Amino acid sequence: MLRVFLASVLLAVSLSAQIVAPKPLSVTGVVELVPSPLSSILCAPPEYRLACSGGVFFIQSGSVDLSALLGQNVKLVATQIDPACPLFEVTSVVSPPPVFLELCGTPAVGCPVRLRSGPGGISQHLLWASGSPGLFPFSVKRGSLLLGMPFFALASGVGGGVEGLAFEFVLPSDPTLVGLPLWVQNARRDVGPITGPFILGNAVCFSILPGAVPCVMPDC
Structure with a gap:
């Protein structure tokens, strides 16, 4: 079963490179503030990011109060704003996360x-x-x-x-x-x-x- 799921992971990695149109995705992680030195080098300076994302998942939201989620481990549903920028618009939150x-x-x-x-x-x-x-x-x-x-x-x-x-x-x-x-x-x-x-x-x-x-x- 581990081998089967690992194969599906590799397939998802392959297919993710073929995605053209933005579509909702979900991630689970801790919401944290972006250190100020990072905000000056991004295509759209964000205020929040997913912990341990290493610069690949910054977030903003017009409908969810992200400040209330600081330090919490949550599941975020979001859509990438621009394919050239690792900034995502959060549309909903699941807390606590399912896993x-x-x-x-x-x-x-x-x-x-x-x-x-x-x-x-x-x-x-x-x-x-x-x-x-x-x-x-x-x-x-x-x-x-x-x-x-x-x-x-x-x-x-x-x-x-x-x-x-x-x-x-x-x-x-x-x-x-x-x-x-x-x-x-x-x-x-x-x-x-x-x-x-x-x-x-x-x-x-x-x-x-x-x-x-x-x-x-x-x-x-």
């Missing part, structure tokens, strides 16, 4: 980290990782892949807990990894008598820290 990913712990060499994919219930969860961000829309229902190419399968599992499925990792004690940037995204679907489609969650991002940083045990 989410949390990172806790210290992303330093030799330290444990936890990635929690939710929500819970009897469900299947997938994780992918990449060294860069991207934007490859599937559909409004299924969301968008927020990882750059190439990306790779990181983990998968089935969980039934209330808080979702936790994936535990210990980062290798390899000093050559310090400074390496990583983006991780999840997908989740219900399993059981009625099996739903995979829905993409938000991306989390970090750069691996040196081992001198004290490890904080994961608590999410």
